[in-house]
Amino acid sequence: MAVITFGQKEDAKQYIKRPAVYCLMFNKQKDRIAIIKTGDGKYFLPGGGIENNETHEGCIKREALEEMGMEIELGHFIGCAQRYFFSTNEYKCYLSEGYFYLCEMGKQVSEPTVWVEPIRAVENLFHEHQIWAVHEALKLI
Structure with missing residues (x-):
C-alpha cells in the first residue's frame, strides 16, 4: 500500500507516530460532508487516534459516537495518508498516520452533526492528509 505523505520531516526532531481512523460521510444528497469544528476554530474530519x-x-464507531453523537457503518476504504506536524496544543511533533473510510449514517443518538459542502471542508480542514481524503472520497461517490 503506497502511503502519501504531507509536511516536512525535520531530521533533528523526534516524531510520535499516531495512527488514526477518519470518516468521510456525505449526506443523502451527496452535497455536504460531515466535519468537526473544535473550540479553537480548527476543522477536522470525524475520527481520531x-x-x-x-x-x-x-475506533471510528467510538469516535463517531463521541464527536457526532451518531452510530455509523464503516464503508469503502479510501486509503492511508500521513502528515508530519507540530502540535501547538501539546508542543510535540507528530506523524499522523490516517486511515480514511467512506461511512454511512446511522442513528443520531445525541448532538447533531455539522454538514458543509465538500469545497468548504477542503478550504477549512486543518490537516492536508484529510483534504486529500476528501478529494479521494469525491471520486468514489
Whole structure:
C-alpha cells in the first residue's frame, strides 16, 4: 500500500507516530460532508487516534459516537495518508498516520452533526492528509 505523505520531516526532531481512523460521510444528497469544528476554530474530519488494541471499525464507531453523537457503518476504504506536524496544543511533533473510510449514517443518538459542502471542508480542514481524503472520497461517490 503506497502511503502519501504531507509536511516536512525535520531530521533533528523526534516524531510520535499516531495512527488514526477518519470518516468521510456525505449526506443523502451527496452535497455536504460531515466535519468537526473544535473550540479553537480548527476543522477536522470525524475520527481520531486508535486506542489500545482497537480495530479500525471499533475506533471510528467510538469516535463517531463521541464527536457526532451518531452510530455509523464503516464503508469503502479510501486509503492511508500521513502528515508530519507540530502540535501547538501539546508542543510535540507528530506523524499522523490516517486511515480514511467512506461511512454511512446511522442513528443520531445525541448532538447533531455539522454538514458543509465538500469545497468548504477542503478550504477549512486543518490537516492536508484529510483534504486529500476528501478529494479521494469525491471520486468514489
